[in-house]
């Protein structure tokens with residue numbers, strides 16, 4: 303596996319590969335890789351000639367400096383795992399390389415970014431759109447792979463690709479979970495044992511909400527799921543929403559043919575986790 307960290311090197315490599323007619327599959331990540339990421343890498347490999355994975359903890363998308371400082375960074379282990387999976391190129395630039403000056407781009411994703419992650423993490427999607435645009439320019443992928451765990455991020459990136467006419471296909475993969483149901487996430491590494499023990503309750507709350515929506519109106523079903531989570535004092539729910547799975551706007555009722563997503567964000571101590579369930 304080729305391990306590159308400079309913009310000029312990745313640009314040169316992908317230009318060469320494109321000239322050779324190779325299809326490039328790309329998996330952007332922030333590292334501390336787990337089975338969720340590796341599933342995306344396998345899918346990229348399966349459908350392309352060359353697989354590129356980036357590992358970059360993007361300062362521009364963190365609204366909380368402590369979250370950025372404490373984000374797990376285990377690049378050598380990541381590189382080993384990627385090599386084992388048959389990834390061809392790892393791109394892991396330093397922040398100073400990616401941002402030779404403070405980024406000044408301003409994106410407007412309208413109502414898509416006014417709810418959930420966008421509402422609770424000011425500037426987050428601007429930072430995501432900035433780095434993903436830069437990465438797409440550098441890697442020049444035919445296909446780019448993302449996880450459903452970041453459902454709103456995927457919707458924002460779909461909008462970005464349309465708005466900037468990126469010539470690539472976006473692929474969204476289902477959420478990979480631990481055996482007890484907890485959605486895999488790099489931030490799970492930061493959970494203390496007692497927080498890890500209670501973390502599967504988040505997915506259970508989404509499952510309960512799904513069940514309650516079969517018989518109750520949205521507000522009453524949400525109340526039941528919120529009451530369930532209140533039984534666990536380590537969990538501080540930030541939001542629990544029933545939304546349209548594409549527009550991400552809150553739904554007052556379900557069962558009208560619209561695709562539905564149940565989404566939540568919660569703190570366990572200082573660690574903020576998200577999860578969702580598509581109906």
Ligand SMILES: Nc1ncnc2c1ncn2[C@@H]1O[C@H](COP(=O)(O)OP(=O)(O)OP(=O)(O)O)[C@@H](O)[C@H]1O
Pocket residue numbers: 330331332333338339342447448449450451452475476477478479485486487488489490
């Ligand atoms: N459990 C999972 N199943 C499927 N895809 C996932 C999963 N976790 C992350 N991904 C996807 O992997 C890509 C890289 O995500 P990222 O590196 O932020 O990992 P992460 O585990 O989501 O970390 P965190 O949520 O702690 O930031 C994203 O497209 C994300 O949606």
Ligand SMILES: CC(C)(CO)[C@@H](O)C(=O)[O-]
Pocket residue numbers: 330331332358360363430433434452455
């Ligand atoms: C897409 C991404 C790699 C951009 O930094 C990040 O938001 C992520 O890991 O989901």
Ligand code: BAL
Pocket residue numbers: 332363364452
């Ligand atoms: N996986 C989403 C990246 C973030 O939380 O910043």
